[in-house]
Structures are given as structure tokens and as C-alpha cells.
Amino acid sequence: MNILIINAGSSSIKYQLIQMPSELIIGKGLIERIGSENATVKYKTKSVDTEEVMLIPNHSAGFKKMATLLMDPDQGVIANVNDISIVAHRVVHGGNTFSDTTEITQEVKDKIKELSILAPLHNPHNLEGILLAEEAFPTARQIAVFDTAFHQSMPVKAKKYALPNELYTDHRIQAFGFHGTSHKYVSEKAISLLKLKSSKIITIHLGHGCSITAVRDGKSVDHSMGFTPANGLIMGSRSGDIDHSLIFYLVNNLGYGMEEVNALLSKKSGMLGLTGLRDLRDIEAKAKTGNKECILALEMNAYRIKKYIGAYTAAMNGLDAIVFTAGIGENSSTLRSLVCTDMDYLGITLDPAKNESKSSNIREVGSTEAKVKILVVPTNEELEIAKQAFGLS
Amino acid sequence: MNILIINAGSSSIKYQLIQMPSELIIGKGLIERIGSENATVKYKTKSVDTEEVMLIPNHSAGFKKMATLLMDPDQGVIANVNDISIVAHRVVHGGNTFSDTTEITQEVKDKIKELSILAPLHNPHNLEGILLAEEAFPTARQIAVFDTAFHQSMPVKAKKYALPNELYTDHRIQAFGFHGTSHKYVSEKAISLLKLKSSKIITIHLGHGCSITAVRDGKSVDHSMGFTPANGLIMGSRSGDIDHSLIFYLVNNLGYGMEEVNALLSKKSGMLGLTGLRDLRDIEAKAKTGNKECILALEMNAYRIKKYIGAYTAAMNGLDAIVFTAGIGENSSTLRSLVCTDMDYLGITLDPAKNESKSSNIREVGSTEAKVKILVVPTNEELEIAKQAFGLS
Numbered sequence: 001m002n003i004l005i006i007n008a009g010s011s012s013i014k015y016q017l018i019q020m021p022s023e024l025i026i027g028k029g030l031i032e033r034i035g036s037e038n039a040t041v042k043y044k045t046k047s048v049d050t051e052e053v054m055l056i057p058n059h060s061a062g063f064k065k066m067a068t069l070l071m072d073p074d075q076g077v078i079a080n081v082n083d084i085s086i087v088a089h090r091v092v093h094g095g096n097t098f099s100d101t102t103e104i105t106q107e108v109k110d111k112i113k114e115l116s117i118l119a120p121l122h123n124p125h126n127l128e129g130i131l132l133a134e135e136a137f138p139t140a141r142q143i144a145v146f147d148t149a150f151h152q153s154m155p156v157k158a159k160k161y162a163l164p165n166e167l168y169t170d171h172r173i174q175a176f177g178f179h180g181t182s183h184k185y186v187s188e189k190a191i192s193l194l195k196l197k198s199s200k201i202i203t204i205h206l207g208h209g210c211s212i213t214a215v216r217d218g219k220s221v222d223h224s225m226g227f228t229p230a231n232g233l234i235m236g237s238r239s240g241d242i243d244h245s246l247i248f249y250l251v252n253n254l255g256y257g258m259e260e261v262n263a264l265l266s267k268k269s270g271m272l273g274l275t276g277l278r279d280l281r282d283i284e285a286k287a288k289t290g291n292k293e294c295i296l297a298l299e300m301n302a303y304r305i306k307k308y309i310g311a312y313t314a315a316m317n318g319l320d321a322i323v324f325t326a327g328i329g330e331n332s333s334t335l336r337s338l339v340c341t342d343m344d345y346l347g348i349t350l351d352p353a354k355n356e357s358k359s360s361n362i363r364e365v366g367s368t369e370a371k372v373k374i375l376v377v378p379t380n381e382e383l384e385i386a387k388q389a390f391g392l393s
Numbered sequence: 394m395n396i397l398i399i400n401a402g403s404s405s406i407k408y409q410l411i412q413m414p415s416e417l418i419i420g421k422g423l424i425e426r427i428g429s430e431n432a433t434v435k436y437k438t439k440s441v442d443t444e445e446v447m448l449i450p451n452h453s454a455g456f457k458k459m460a461t462l463l464m465d466p467d468q469g470v471i472a473n474v475n476d477i478s479i480v481a482h483r484v485v486h487g488g489n490t491f492s493d494t495t496e497i498t499q500e501v502k503d504k505i506k507e508l509s510i511l512a513p514l515h516n517p518h519n520l521e522g523i524l525l526a527e528e529a530f531p532t533a534r535q536i537a538v539f540d541t542a543f544h545q546s547m548p549v550k551a552k553k554y555a556l557p558n559e560l561y562t563d564h565r566i567q568a569f570g571f572h573g574t575s576h577k578y579v580s581e582k583a584i585s586l587l588k589l590k591s592s593k594i595i596t597i598h599l600g601h602g603c604s605i606t607a608v609r610d611g612k613s614v615d616h617s618m619g620f621t622p623a624n625g626l627i628m629g630s631r632s633g634d635i636d637h638s639l640i641f642y643l644v645n646n647l648g649y650g651m652e653e654v655n656a657l658l659s660k661k662s663g664m665l666g667l668t669g670l671r672d673l674r675d676i677e678a679k680a681k682t683g684n685k686e687c688i689l690a691l692e693m694n695a696y697r698i699k700k701y702i703g704a705y706t707a708a709m710n711g712l713d714a715i716v717f718t719a720g721i722g723e724n725s726s727t728l729r730s731l732v733c734t735d736m737d738y739l740g741i742t743l744d745p746a747k748n749e750s751k752s753s754n755i756r757e758v759g760s761t762e763a764k765v766k767i768l769v770v771p772t773n774e775e776l777e778i779a780k781q782a783f784g785l786s
């Protein structure tokens with residue numbers, strides 16, 4: 001069975017065609033800068049690897065282009081639309097409604113739309129992707145996989161804020177959590193690798209967005225992102241945790257507008273604000289030449305992660321493993337090392353040689369004697385989405 | 394030598410006359426509701442304990458009333474103003490300027506005034522107290538003790554936010570930390586009781602405001618409150634940590650005004666928002682009758698503290714003792730028990746009987762076998778201020 005995974009953003013469509021249960025990727029690609037004359041269209045199969053720059057005026061055109069490529073007589077991988085059994089959509093916000101992967105009905109679409117108020121930058125585009133997929137692949141089942149679903153298991157004490165109760169009961173103001181598909185995928189990999197029955201694991205997703213989850217017996221019990229993906233760890237351009245009163249100070253005393261502050265915190269802060277650089281590779285390279293801002297930014301980043309590890313160890317009263325994943329987590333031995341240094345009181349000790357060795361496989365990088373395992377687990381959100389969609393079929 | 398301790402607030406003056414080095418309190422009192430016809434004037438000495446309700450139109454009148462009481466032929470404790478050698482003022486915000494107790498000069502006053510921008514609810518009143526004390530006690534030395542001073546030792550990685558650098562360098566946007574006098578006092582008591590040379594301690598100040606400090610070798614290295622005393626632990630009516638994006642959501646989607654949100658977070662949240670009650674005693678009593686909101690609020694409060702304990706244990710890579718202090722920390726065996734339950738992975742185990750026994754003395758309430766000591770240390774900010782002022786003399 002072929003499952004098409006769709007991740008539709010504000011100006012992009014990311015797609016992957018996966019054969020299940022073999023888990024074989026038969027085609028994938030990315031359309032970026034939708035709405036411009038210089039949109040890029042990337043497409044890759046076993047035998048083809050192309051990139052075109054062209055006019056893609058809107059998402060609808062993007063979808064048509066993708067379908068055309070997949071069914072192209074020369075470069076394609078399927079004969080016609082009927083070869084796709086399921087289209088599985090990544091949807092960012094499932095609110096309190098969706099704690100699991102769901103077949104898309106009119107009701108589900110209404111709900112995703114309604115939840116746009118909680119994720120205005122994501123849900124509307126995810127929904128547009130669904131509508132276009134229904135048109136383009138009318139014979140396929142449409143399935144939604146929610147970023148927030150994995151965190152629906154968080155206990156109330158972890159997800160509720162200390163605000164007037166009616167904000168929780170009447171206005172759904174609570175922590176939802178994000179990156180759920182990734183945290184679920186890597187925690188399951190870790191649990192199966194370590195053959196744990198009962199387990200206390202911390203998964204650390206470090207990409208452009210960064211988040212950390214306490215996973216007890218396979219279930220998310222606490223998580224660093226909250227009502228939105230703004231807080232918690234230091235990210236590429238997001239501040240993560242701050243004293244919220246700063247917002248009032250910036251507006252009342254430094255003359256910022258509200259939306260300006262919002263943009264400052266989400267687009268000009270984090271590692272970018274601290275170093276002027278976006279890519280962790282550049283920051284690491286500059287730190288190696290002795291640049292003080294870059295050295296400090298890496299230290300701050302690691303220090304925040306350390307504190308969350310401690311917090312979740314206390315929350316679970318124990319720790320079997322920590323798991324690094326995503327672009328930075330999988331590749332930056334520097335950051336892993338900064339996080340794991342001087343953490344032996346909690347049972348965490350790195351094996352420096354193992355940590356340095358490059359690999360794209362799941363691997364242990366902790367010292368063998370240490371109480372807590374340290375794993376690097378490459379994440380694969382598309383595969384997790386395919387698995388969940390396949391599980392529903 | 395007699396030292397008069399002054400804590401001047403927006404509508405109150407709290408004072409204590411302490412003989413040093415004997416540490417004897419020879420008189421103390423509180424003037425509240427300044428600016429009203431029904432101001433209350435409390436005054437207590439070894440032989441007198443009075444409370445008057447009267448017109449106190451302003452702080453100047455309050456100061457005169459206090460001086461009159463202290464020097465009253467019948468009820469007083471000193472003969473004339475010359476019997477006061479030092480007036481020591483609690484000043485909330487010392488910014489980055491004051492890392493220690495300081496003799497008050499014109500420059501210091503200018504600086505305290507300038508720092509009012511960072512503590513508009515406190516510094517102006519603290520300064521007014523200084524000016525009035527200079528007038529009322531012209532022969533006494535005037536000394537300032539800053540709430541923020543103890544936290545000046547925090548390393549940059551703990552006090553800097555992941556925001557654009559210029560906010561830190563040009564606008565002093567950073568964590569300052571508060572309740573410093575209390576955290577210093579109780580951590581020193583703990584270190585001396587436990588006879589520790591090198592030490593890793595966490596002090597937990599739970600009063601109306603609540604905060605927690607990581608104290609390494611007697612120095613604050615991290616702290617839960619930041620740029621203002623708004624964040625960190627759940628407090629009487631302050632939310633503590635939230636996802637800061639909530640502020641934008643409340644304004645943009647729920648129609649709140651900025652100042653309304655500010656008031657909501659600082660005056661209607663925390664335990665009050667969760668339970669409708671302000672006093673922890675009432676919350677505990679209602680929880681005992683099975684009230685779900687009160688039970689949950691206590692759990693959330695303790696859970697937040699647990700996570701900070703874990704975070705600071707990771708930050709210091711170890712833990713010798715945790716110290717509970719202030720109204721709740723000293724008196725609520727319930728909250729201490731919620732915090733210390735299921736914390737043995739970090740080395741924390743309570744002795745339930747010791748925890749329940751009432752006392753107003755410094756005491757250990759942990760299990761004797763546990764790695765980490767658990768102490769209850771009554772705080773005494775006035776005495777700490779007196780000691781510091783005496784130390785300068």
C-alpha cells in the first residue's frame with residue numbers, strides 16, 4: 001500500500017510517498033516559495049533527483065505539480081491516482097479534541113479549522129492541504145496526524161497554568177505540547193532498543209524548533225513547549241522561556257508595539273539573537289575560533305537543556321535514558337557534550353569517543369557504566385505518520 | 394549600637410529597632426494604609442503592644458508617628474534620635490550597580506531613583522523612606538540593603554535571556570533575582586548548621602511571593618525570579634512561569650487590554666486564580682474537605698517546586714540540602730510533604746514525623762539516611778539587614 005505524507009506550510013509543501021509495511025520511500029520532494037515566480041520544486045526517487053525553479057502561484061498549483069511529477073510517464077513512480085491508498089496529513093494543532101490519528105471527515109475538518117485560532121500559522125495551511133488532497137486524490141483515504149496528540153496524556157498538573165480557572169475551562173488555555181510525532185517515534189525506538197518494560201525517558205528534539213519531553217512508560221507526562229511552540233528551550237530564532245513581564249516592559253518602557261515584541265521573541269531571538277547566526281554549524285565554527293558570543297550562546301543553550309533534564313528527572317523520580325534527536329541532536333556532538341558534562345549526579349556520563357563518532361543510525365553514546373543511557377535516535381516524522389496511518393487502515 | 398530597619402512600601406512602613414551585636418529587637422511596628430483616615434499603626438516593645446487606627450495622610454506623617462512612638466517618654470525605647478546609629482533600608486532593586494550593602498550617598502540615591510524604571514512599585518517608596526529617614530534621624534548613618542544583591546553572583550548563562558544581545562547590553566534586560574536577603578540568610582544558617590565546607594544548597598522561599606535559589610558555596614548561582622518578581626514558582630496571586638505567548642493570545646483573541654493582562658497575571662493568578670483563596674491555610678483546610686480545585690492547586694504548586702529542585706540539582710551537579718523558609722515553607726508540613734514525596738532519586742526523603750512536628754526553630758525534617766538534608770530555617774530579613782549594616786559599621 002502506498003501512503004502519501006503531506007506537510008503543508010504557509011509557502012511550502014513537503015511530501016513523501018512511502019510503501020507500507022515495507023517502509024520504503026518511493027518518492028519525495030519539497031515545493032518552496034509558493035506564491036512566487038521563483039518557487040523551487042524538488043523531487044527525488046530511486047532514479048531521479050531534480051530541482052526546478054518556476055512559477056507556482058498557489059498551493060493548488062503546487063499540488064498539481066506534485067501529482068504530475070509522481071505520475072509522470074518518465075520520472076514518475078505511480079501510474080495513476082488510484083495507486084495512492086492513503087494521504088496522511090501532518091496537522092499541527094489538535095487541541096484537546098484529537099488524542100490520536102484520525103480519519104478525516106467533514107467534522108474533523110471543521111474542528112481543524114476551529115483550532116486555527118490556536119495555531120494561526122499552521123492549521124489553515126494544513127487544512128488547505130487536506131482540501132487539495134481530497135480533490136487531487138479522490139479515491140484515497142485522508143488521515144490526519146496531529147503534532148499535539150502525543151502530549152494529550154500529560155497530567156493536568158503538567159499542562160495547566162496557574163491562572164484563573166475559567167481560562168482553562170472556558171478558553172482552553174493550557175500547555176498542548178508540540179513535536180509530538182518526533183517525540184513519540186524516538187521514545188518508542190529507545191524503549192525497544194533498551195528493551196525496557198517500565199521506563200523513564202527524556203527525549204530532546206533539537207532542530208530549528210527545540211523541545212524536550214518526559215516520557216514515562218511510553219507516554220508524554222511533561223513537555224517544554226506550552227500553549228504555543230514559543231517557550232521552553234532556546235531555539236534557532238525563538239527565545240524559549242523568559243520572564244513574561246519583559247513583554248510589558250518592552251511595550252511600556254522601550255516603546256515596542258505588541259506585534260513587534262511578538263516578532264522579536266519568535267523571529268529575532270534564540271541563537272540568532274545571541275549570535276547573529278541561524279545555523280548551529282556556523283555558530284559552532286565561530287565558537288571554535290574563540291568568538292565569545294557564540295561560546296556563550298552554546299553554553300546557555302546546553303544549560304537550559306540540563307535544567308529541563310533535571311526537572312523531568314525530578315518529575316518522574318528517576319531516569320533510564322535521554323535521547324537526542326533532530327538536526328542538532330543527531331549531529332552536534334558539541335552540544336551533546338555540553339549538555340552531558342557534569343551531570344553524573346543524575347547518572348548521566350558521556351563516552352567522548354562514541355559521542356564523536358559520526359553515524360546516521362540509532363546509537364548509544366553514554367559511558368557503559370553509567371546508570372542512564374544516552375542515545376542518539378534519528379527522528380523520522382514522515383515514517384511515524386505513515387505507520388500511524390497504516391495502523392488505522 | 395541601635396540599628397533601625399526600614400521597609401517602606403507604597404502604603405506601608407515596616408520598621409524594627411535592633412540592638413547589635415546582641416541581635417535584640419527592642420521595638421518594632423508596622424504602619425499600614427498610609428494615605429487614609431483609617432491607617433493602622435502597630436507598635437510593639439518588650440512591655441508595650443498597641444494598635445491605633447488614625448489619619449496618616451502620607452509617608453512623612455507615618456515617619457513622624459514612628460519616631461514619636463520610639464521616643465515616647467512612656468512607651469518609647471530610646472531617649473532621642475541620637476540613640477539610633479544606623480538606619481538600614483530595604484531597597485528592592487539594585488540593578489547591576491549594587492552587589493553589596495552600601496552606605497547611602499547622593500550618588501546612591503540617584504541610582505536608586507534611576508532604577509525605579511525596573512521596580513516602579515518598590516524603588517520610589519524605598520527612596521522616599523530614605524529621604525524621610527535622613528530628615529528624621531540626621532545623625533544616623535543611612536545604609537541600603539538590596540533584594541537583588543545576593544543574586545549578582547549568578548553567572549551570565551543563568552541571568553541572560555536568549556534575546557537580541559542589545560537588550561542585555563544596552564537595556565539591562567536580564568534576570569536580577571529577588572528575595573535575596575532571605576535566601577542569603579537561610580543559606581548561611583544551613584551551611585553553618587551542617588558544617589559544610591563546599592556546598593550545594595537549594596533555598597525555597599515560600600511566602601506571598603515565592604522563589605527558589607541554587608546556592609553553591611554560599612553564592613547564588615541560579616534563581617527562579619527574573620527581570621521582575623513575576624515568574625518562577627506559583628505564588629499567592631502571581632502565575633509564575635507561563636508560556637509568554639499567552640499574553641498575545643489574551644490581547645489579540647480574547648480582547649484583553651495589556652494592563653488588564655498584567656494585572657491578571659500578577660494579582661488574580663497563582664493560588665488565588667486556581668482556588669479563589671489567598672491564604673494557604675484556607676486552601677489546605679478546603680483541600681482536606683476534598684475540594685478538587687484546592688487539591689490540584691497544592692499539587693501544581695509542589696510539582697513546580699519539584700521541577701526547580703531537579704533543575705538546580707542538574708545545574709550544580711549535586712545537592713547537599715534543600716531549605717524551606719518563609720510563611721509557607723516554615724509552617725506548611727503539607728506542602729513540604731508534597732514537594733519531597735517521590736524525590737528519592739535525587740537523594741531527598743522526608744521524615745514524616747519530623748516534618749509534622751511544629752517548631753519555630755531551625756530544624757532538620759529529612760530522613761537520617763537520606764543523602765540530601767531537608768531543613769526548615771525560619772527567615773529573618775530584618776536581622777539579616779541589621780547584620781549587614783552592622784558589618785559595614
Ligand SMILES: Nc1ncnc2c1ncn2[C@@H]1O[C@H](COP(=O)(O)OP(=O)(O)O)[C@@H](O)[C@H]1O
Pocket residue numbers: 206207208209236278279280281282284326327328331332333
Ligand atoms: N552537523 C551538524 N552540526 C551541528 N548542527 C547541525 C548539523 N547538521 C544540522 N544541524 C542543525 O540542525 C538544525 C536544523 O535541524 P532540523 O531538524 O533539520 O530542523 P527542523 O526543525 O526544521 O526540522 C540547524 O540549526 C542546523 O544547523
Ligand SMILES: Nc1ncnc2c1ncn2[C@@H]1O[C@H](COP(=O)(O)OP(=O)(O)O)[C@@H](O)[C@H]1O
Pocket residue numbers: 599600601602629671672673674675677719720721724725726
Ligand atoms: N501554618 C501555616 N500553614 C500553611 N501556610 C501558612 C501557615 N502560616 C502562614 N502560612 C502562609 O504563609 C504565607 C505568607 O508568608 P509570609 O512569608 O508571611 O509572606 P510575605 O511574602 O508577605 O513575607 C500565606 O500564604 C500564609 O497562608
